Amino acid sequence: MIKCIATDMDGTLLNGKMEVSEQNIQAVKEAQAQGIEVVVATGRSYAEARYALDQADIHCPMICANGAEVRNVSGEVINNAFIExxxxxxxxxxxxxxxxxxxxxxxxxxxxxxxxxxxxxxxxxxxxxxxxxxxxxxxxxxxxxxxxxxxxxxxxxxxxxxxxxxxxxxxxxxxxxxxxxxxxxxxxxxxxxxxxxxxxxxxxxxxxLDAQKGVALEHFIKEKGIVFEETMAIGDNFNDVSMLQRVGFPVAMGNADPEVKTLCNYVTATNDEHGVAAVIERFIGVKNHENFS
The missing domain is CATH 3.30.1240.10 (Hypothetical Protein, Haloacid Dehalogenase-like Hydrolase; Chain: A; domain 2)
Structure with missing residues (x-):
């Protein structure tokens, strides 16, 4: 059973126009309504990530700057790892x-x-x-x-x-x-x-070294009483590998780098085809979606 979904932003949750599609918005909100912890894991700073999520009216915890900073749903910093x-x-x-x-x-x-x-x-x-x-x-x-x-x-x-x-x-x-x-x-x-x-x-x-998405996600789910076997991660590039390699449900976007795809058990649709919504719909049972393999 999936209890946490960690999704990358650029090339994943965001489409080519740097927006969250309505399909992705609804899928994320339906997952949250079912009690699933959704966390955005991004290379972006908190301000840049928050700007895109505010436009989509999505509210969730965030792993920012590749794991250098973790914030709760209220925006408070709960963990960080910085460069001396x-x-x-x-x-x-x-x-x-x-x-x-x-x-x-x-x-x-x-x-x-x-x-x-x-x-x-x-x-x-x-x-x-x-x-x-x-x-x-x-x-x-x-x-x-x-x-x-x-x-x-x-x-x-x-x-x-x-x-x-x-x-x-x-x-x-x-x-x-x-x-x-x-x-x-x-x-x-x-x-x-x-x-x-x-x-x-x-x-x-x-x-x-401690500021990696996988490391930050490990700390995050531990605080929530969730284990990696109950966690899904969705990504498209190499800064997502540290979390894709750890979780029980690693998902590569259809537009992901070929090497990243080889590390994942599942490949969903591209970011312009609402791939995040597709995989959530497939595993959470929201509704059926064709763009998933």
Whole structure:
């Protein structure tokens, strides 16, 4: 019997337009109505994740920044795992020397030191999935990260890293040059107690070793008196692997990376075909859905 469902956001709960479909909304709410604990496990910061869930009127606990922060349904932090300042400084220097654009996720929000680069990255990523949408329209949508305070501009990352009492959760580095990402992985793998993953082919995510979705989910369900055998996890990329490998019901999205699919017992529909709703309907008995295997 499934007592907990942990779902990723981007590429999973969210469709290609970065929205939660009505089908997914209803499936999540019906699962909750049946007493099933639904938790969102995302690489996003709390603010960015909460923004998308508020639009869908979904209220649930959240595992944010790949497990660096866990919040209850009221938004209170109940657990976290952060990067020490000395380590954060080493990561910063390595990424800077390689020439990667990156953002820093902290307990006080997400920061960038390059406004235009932040917009360009989001536009290029979105265009790969939605080339039919005018670029200027996508760019205006990308500006929401700044206007809503989801991404904050700073003059220098040093002021973030070295600020007293600043808690650094994650570095998110982007590049469409695979060689640079590979070089960053190689160099950062030499630093003790780091987890290096990705949520897409164009990025790498660097967190503390304990800041992984699977680790955070383990702590979360233990507090609820739930075991992994009673837990479903749904994801599409490598930052989901730590939880997919642990749970009794690992589900890959239809749009998941092929390697991720091999780790799962089940494959559902794509994120644009309401794959989360499909798998919930299949296992929770809400109703039948064709897009599931």
């Amino acid at each position: 300042k000395e380590t954060a400084a080493r990561i910063f220097q390595a990424l800077k020397e390689i020439g990667l654009y990156f953002e820093i996720h902290t307990a006080e929000g997400t920061f960038t030191d390059d406004y235009e680069k932040a917009l360009d990255i989001m536009v290029n990523i979105f265009l790969t999935a939605h080339s039919e949408i005018p670029q200027d329209q996508i760019r205006e949508a990308a500006k929401i990260r700044f206007t809503k305070g989801l991404l904050q501009l700073v003059d220098s990352y040093e002021e973030v890293i070295h600020k007293e009492d600043m808690v650094v959760y994650k570095f998110l580095a982007f590049s469409f040059e695979q060689e640079k990402l590979d070089k960053a992985r190689e160099q950062l793998s030499l630093i003790h107690d780091l987890a290096i993953s990705s949520s897409g082919s164009e990025n790498i995510e660097i967190t503390h």
